[in-house]
Amino acid sequence: MGDRQVTHDPAVRPDGRDLGGFRDDTAPWGDLTVCVAGAGVSGRSVVRALRGYGTTLVVVDGSDDTRARANAAELEELGATVRLGDADTLPDGVDVVVTSPGWRPDAPLFGAAAKAGVPVWGDVELAWRLRPREGAAPWLAITGTNGKTTTVRMLASILEAAGLRTEAVGNVGTPVLDAVVARDADGGPAHDVLALELSSFQLHWLERWTEEGPGRLAPRMRAAAVLNVAPDHLDWHGSAEAYAADKGRIFEGAELACVYNTADPETERLVREAEVTDGCRAIGFGLGAPGPSGLGVVEDLLVDRAFVADTRKQAVELAQVADVVPTAPHNVANALAAAALARAHGVTVTAVREGLRAFRPDAHRIAHVATVDGVDYVDDSKATNGHAAAASLAAYPSIVWVAGGLAKGAEFDGLVSGAREHLRAAVLIGQDRAVIRDALERHAPDVPVIEVDATDTGAMETVVRKAAELARPGDTVLLAPACASMDMFANYGARGDAFAAAVHGLLGDAS
Known part of the structure; x- marks a missing residue:
């Protein structure tokens, strides 16, 4: 570990307002006007946490749809003022902005805050500052x-x-x-x-x-x-x-x-x-x-x-x-x-x-679904990037790999070259499956590859049947997509559920 360097709290506004003292639940939080960036889960937790201190709360969110309006109604019942459809402009009189984690650092709201000398905290920073003085x-x-x-x-x-x-x-x-x-x-x-x-x-x-x-x-x-x-x-x-x-x-x-x-x-x-x-x-x-x-x-x-x-x-x-x-x-x-x-x-x-x-892991994390005709079927739909998929592929000696989806600009050469000794075959699906196919052609040309062209959720049944045809007793059919799921599914959980349902369909056929 390097030599420790001590820095000073930057939360002092040009108008002289010092926010450095807001470090526990006894601080005068009621004296602050806080702009909450985002009306989602994190934004609502900020409002719940600060409302009991009498803090003036203004929530801004760029959306103005049915869901956003429902969130706004809940926040207004908690005492916050909510502005929908404009997430770029800094409200007047704000002392600090508390942002939801997903807001990008280059959001116009934060540029306006920097220009006004208003500090931006995340929900975790606020939680640290709100920790009780005792215990x-x-x-x-x-x-x-x-x-x-x-x-x-x-x-x-x-x-x-x-x-x-x-x-x-x-x-x-x-x-x-x-x-x-x-x-x-x-x-x-x-x-x-x-x-x-x-x-x-x-x-x-x-x-x-x-x-x-x-x-x-x-x-x-x-x-x-x-x-x-x-x-x-x-x-x-x-x-x-x-x-x-x-x-x-x-x-x-x-x-x-x-x-x-x-x-x-x-x-x-x-x-x-x-x-x-x-x-x-x-x-x-x-x-x-x-x-x-x-x-x-x-x-x-x-x-x-x-x-x-x-x-x-x-x-x-x-x-x-x-x-x-x-x-x-x-x-x-x-x-x-x-x-x-x-x-x-x-x-x-x-x-x-x-x-x-x-302990037992959450669903869709290298979860054993079933064994059919001596072949294990494993759902690791949570493996939404190459690094996660590599860990799964290293866990089994002989794999029929089910992969593909939204690649998010990723490349897969390193993933495939590192896993090729484990691969019996691959079944590819999703919008960016060609990127994985090309990596397999370059680094594992002897591995059989089947592409399932359909982009509807029902295509998973075809994927699992093709994988079952390629697998041998002792193999693992592994769903470790290395890609996001939103091209075909609501989320990685829905993708894993579709895989499991298709595997259970095989069990029905075998009975």
Whole structure:
């Protein structure tokens, strides 16, 4: 980790209004006029969080359709003023803009805010500032190009096994603002610790960590992890470098541990460049035997050499690889990252093991659908980019690969060249299937390829039947599209459901 540099809070407007003091739930939030950018899920959570403080709230949204008007009616009932159809103009008298994560940094509203000297916060920045002065739940935070949701839910399962009041929040599940302001029956914070998933969009809007002398700002994350970094959302961030830098913001001000993937040098670089608190440790995780201050795998065991008395000579068994379901390599890596964060927080070995045993992943994440005539059918529809698909393809020795959809400008040469030894055949579908076909022709010319030309949702039945014809007993028919789904389906879940339904249709034929 690099030398820590201390910066000062930039939230001082040209008119002299200092917003640096708005750092807990006792601050005079009622004195502020806040412009909320977006009337969706995040925007509504901002309004819910601030309305109890008497903050003047103005919500702006560029849409003016039936759904937007329904959201506006809900927000107005909560006391906000809502402006639909104009998301570009900064309302008069605004002290701060709080943006929903998906708004691009080059949105005209933010340009107008910069010109007026009005700071822009994300919902996570606001949540940090609203944390209660006493008893605030520490944050264990996770980001990465792939695996975030699985890992944060694993972490929550481990924390629950430790008897802690927790919840997976942020980019998954409950909005972080709702969790921060939630109270228990006695009026205190409702959580002991939060498992926080953060997207690159959310991290972009975090302000840099600041320190203010004797009364300095408390550290940001108690512990944080970056699982992996591969180019994604480049249209939003502008470049791979900017995307990686935003991922690295999760480490800023980390208190106890910065967790990185030993198989991904970029994650280690982000740790080395992070500005953290004194005493924060770099903790690596990987699928090999761990070095000192690391977590890894020895034979069939998950092992911790980081949180032991003597990291040079000691190690402790956390769980068996078989305790992780599914036991695909990338999922075992997810389990190690979750365990590292939990152990940094002081969770026992027993709780790590029980939490991993209790955990089951969400749907459409390398989920076994059925076995038909000796062939396994696996739904990893969530693999919407090449990096995620590569992890799935590495998990099985002989695969009939179902792929295609919206490529979002991606190329697949590296993916195919890395996976060709695992491929028996490929069945391609969707708008940009030709891009994958061309990569297969260049790097795996001996792999049979079938293209399904239809672009309607019913085409998945044809896809699965063609895959079944190509598969042999012991093979895996793997839906790992490496592409987005919206050319044919409402979302990746609908795509996975269509795949599963078609597989179950095969079962009906076999009965």
